[in-house]
Amino acid sequence: MIPILLKILRTGIVTEPAPQPREDWRVRGAQIGDEILRLLGRALVIREVDAGSCNGCELEVNALSNPYYNIEGLGIKLAASPRHADMLLVTGPVSKNMEEALRIAYEAMPHPKLVVALGDCARDGGIFGASYATCGGVSKVLPVDVAVPGCPPPPLAILEGILAAVAKRAP
Amino acid sequence: MAIAGLPLSDRRLAGEVPATVARVTPAQWTEAARLVREAGGRLVALWGADRREAGDAFSVYAAYATPDGLSVLDLHVAHPDESYPDLSGLFACANRMQRAVRDLLGLVPDGATDPRPWLRHGAWRPTDYPLRGDFDPEAYRSNAVEAYPFVRVEGDGVHEIAVGPIHAGVIEPGHFRFSVVGEKVLRLEERLGYTHKGIDRRFGDFTVAEGYRLAGRCSGDSTVAYAWAYAQAAESLLAVVVPPRARWLRALMLEAERIANHLGDLGALGNDAAFAFALAQFSRLREDWLRLSNRVFGHRLMMDRVVPGGVAVDVAEEAREAIAAQAACIEREARDLRDIFDEHSGLQDRFITAGRVTPDLARALGLVGLAGRASGQALDLRVDFPVEPYTRLAVRKAVHPAGDVAARVRVRFDELFESLRLVREILAGLPAGEIRVDLPEPRPGAFGVGWVEGWRGEVFVAVEAGEGGRIRRAHAHDPSWQNWPLVEHAIMGNIVPDFPLINKSFNLSYSGPDC
Numbered sequence: 001m002i003p004i005l006l007k008i009l010r011t012g013i014v015t016e017p018a019p020q021p022r023e024d025w026r027v028r029g030a031q032i033g034d035e036i037l038r039l040l041g042r043a044l045v046i047r048e049v050d051a052g053s054c055n056g057c058e059l060e061v062n063a064l065s066n067p068y069y070n071i072e073g074l075g076i077k078l079a080a081s082p083r084h085a086d087m088l089l090v091t092g093p094v095s096k097n098m099e100e101a102l103r104i105a106y107e108a109m110p111h112p113k114l115v116v117a118l119g120d121c122a123r124d125g126g127i128f129g130a131s132y133a134t135c136g137g138v139s140k141v142l143p144v145d146v147a148v149p150g151c152p153p154p155p156l157a158i159l160e161g162i163l164a165a166v167a168k169r170a171p
Numbered sequence: 172m173a174i175a176g177l178p179l180s181d182r183r184l185a186g187e188v189p190a191t192v193a194r195v196t197p198a199q200w201t202e203a204a205r206l207v208r209e210a211g212g213r214l215v216a217l218w219g220a221d222r223r224e225a226g227d228a229f230s231v232y233a234a235y236a237t238p239d240g241l242s243v244l245d246l247h248v249a250h251p252d253e254s255y256p257d258l259s260g261l262f263a264c265a266n267r268m269q270r271a272v273r274d275l276l277g278l279v280p281d282g283a284t285d286p287r288p289w290l291r292h293g294a295w296r297p298t299d300y301p302l303r304g305d306f307d308p309e310a311y312r313s314n315a316v317e318a319y320p321f322v323r324v325e326g327d328g329v330h331e332i333a334v335g336p337i338h339a340g341v342i343e344p345g346h347f348r349f350s351v352v353g354e355k356v357l358r359l360e361e362r363l364g365y366t367h368k369g370i371d372r373r374f375g376d377f378t379v380a381e382g383y384r385l386a387g388r389c390s391g392d393s394t395v396a397y398a399w400a401y402a403q404a405a406e407s408l409l410a411v412v413v414p415p416r417a418r419w420l421r422a423l424m425l426e427a428e429r430i431a432n433h434l435g436d437l438g439a440l441g442n443d444a445a446f447a448f449a450l451a452q453f454s455r456l457r458e459d460w461l462r463l464s465n466r467v468f469g470h471r472l473m474m475d476r477v478v479p480g481g482v483a484v485d486v487a488e489e490a491r492e493a494i495a496a497q498a499a500c501i502e503r504e505a506r507d508l509r510d511i512f513d514e515h516s517g518l519q520d521r522f523i524t525a526g527r528v529t530p531d532l533a534r535a536l537g538l539v540g541l542a543g544r545a546s547g548q549a550l551d552l553r554v555d556f557p558v559e560p561y562t563r564l565a566v567r568k569a570v571h572p573a574g575d576v577a578a579r580v581r582v583r584f585d586e587l588f589e590s591l592r593l594v595r596e597i598l599a600g601l602p603a604g605e606i607r608v609d610l611p612e613p614r615p616g617a618f619g620v621g622w623v624e625g626w627r628g629e630v631f632v633a634v635e636a637g638e639g640g641r642i643r644r645a646h647a648h649d650p651s652w653q654n655w656p657l658v659e660h661a662i663m664g665n666i667v668p669d670f671p672l673i674n675k676s677f678n679l680s681y682s683g684p685d686c
Contacts, residue, residue, distance in 0.1 A: 056391025066454035096294030133369030
C-alpha cells in the first residue's frame, strides 16, 4: 500500500486546463443552444459507438480519460448504455454491418440527442469512402451536430468538438 | 523456402522477407498443408483473388511459415463453381478465412463443415461477391442483418447471454454469445465482421505507391506494423532496396508502437481487475509517449510515417536525446509499477489462472504473437526472420508457459522493457544517409509480400500490381484471425465477470480481421 500511496504523491496532479469549444466545426446549430445547457446543466453523458473505425479514434477517446485531460473532472462521463446518454460520439465510416446497431443506439437515447461524428471517416467516409460495405459517414445515417476532422483527431480536438456540440451557440 | 518433401517450381521473391511463391495443383495444395503441419509450421494467411481481368482464373492463396521463411502457394480455380480443398481440418484458423473467401469471392472449400457466412451479414446478397471484377455495388442496397445460427448449448439451467455488437466500453464492436450455467461459462461463440469496410476491394482504388495509407488504417493501433508490411510488399514487387537509415527508423517506430500499446494495455488490465490506480499511472505514461511521438514524428500514432521506399520523416539530433530521456523515464516508472503489480495480492488473484490457454492447445490451434508467447509459443519474427536492424539488435523473446492472464501481463512487461532497450540501441546505432528512395512504375502482375512482428503478432500483406501503377489485388492479414478462436477456449470454465479481463489480456483487433 505504501508504494502505491508514494507513487500517487510523487505523481501529483497532472491534469491540464480544458480547451475552448471549436465553433467552426459545428454542422447543425440552430436547435442547439441555451436549451441544451439548461437541460444538461454542467454534466454530459456520452455513449461512444464505433461504427467501423480502425480503432485509432477509440484510442484517442480513451486518452481523454487519462489524468492529463481528466474529462470526468469536467463533468463528462462515458456511459455503457445509450439510454443514459446525452450524446452519441460516433467513429468510423459506418460499416453496413454496424448501420442497424448504430440506429438502434440512437433510437434508444432520450431527447435531445446530440451526435458528434468523430474523425475523417465519420465525417465523410474518409479513406474508406462510400462502398458496398460502408455508408460514407455518420450523416448518411443520423443527423450530425458536430463533425470533428482528423485521422484520428487528437484528444484536445475531440474535447473541442464535444464542447462545440454542447456549448451555447453564439447568435 | 520450398516446403520440405514437396518438389515445387517456386520463385524467390525480391525484398526483405525470405519468401517464395509457387503455383500448385489441388493435390499439392493438400499435401503442402499436411507437410507444413507435420513439420510444425503454421498457416499465416489465406485469401483469394479474381484474376480473370488479367486473362487468368481465380486464385486461392495460402501463406505458410516454414523454417526457411514464407511459402506462398497459389492454387488456380478455373471456374467459380469448382471447389478447392479445405484446409480447416489441418489448420483450424482456416475456417473463418475460408468463409471470408466464400463471402467475398464465392469460392467454396470442398468438405468444409461450416457453411455459415462470416463477413457477410446481409449488406450484400449471398449470390453477389464483392471481390469479383463484375460485382456491381449499386445492384443491391441493404442494411439488413440476417439471422445467424449460433451453436446452442442445451441442458438444465443453461442460458445464453448475448453481448454486442456495441460493447459497454469504448472498444471495437463484435458479438459474443455466452452459454452459461449460473456464473460459469460453458461456451463462448464469437460473431465478428461488424467493422467490415471492404478494404480488399478498396485497395483497387489506389496505386501501389499510395496503398500504404489504407494499409495503415486496417488496425489503427498497429499502423506502423501494417504500413511497414505493406511497404515491404511494395518494395518486394518493385525490387526496391530501402536505405539503411530508413530501415532503422522503421524499427524505431515499430518499437515505439509496441511501447505505446503495452503501456495502454497494462493500465487497462489493472483497471479491469478494479485497480484504477494502474490505469491512471499507465495512461499517463502512454500519453507522455504519444506526445513525444507527435513531436518527433509529427503524429501521435505515427500514421503515414512508413512509406514504400523508406520513411516520411527523419529524426533530428535533439529529438534523439528527447526519446532516450523519455525511454529512461518510462523504464524507471514502469519498474516501480511492476513491483506494485507483483506485490498486489488482489490483482494477482484475478490474473493467475484466469483465461488459461495451455501450450498444447496454443500449438494445436495456432496461437501467435504476444498471446502465443504467453502460452509457450516462442515465435517472434524479429528473432526468427530478422531484417535490418533486428539482425544487429539480438532481440530477446519474451516467452512464458503459463498461458493465463498473469502470463500475458508478464510478457507485456518483459517486452516493454526490451522495446525500451531496443529504442535506445536503435538511437545509438542509427546510420546516416537518405531516408527515402524514388519508386519505379510497377510491372502489371508483379507480386510481393511483407511480414512484420507488430505488437499484437505477425502482420502479413500481399500486393499484386495491375495496369498503370494501380493495385490489382492487395490483402492485409491481422494476427487476430488466428487468435480470436483461442479466446473462445480461454473463457471456458471461467466466470462471466472475468471475461472483460481475459478478453483485454489478448486485446485482439476487430477492424484488422474484419478488413
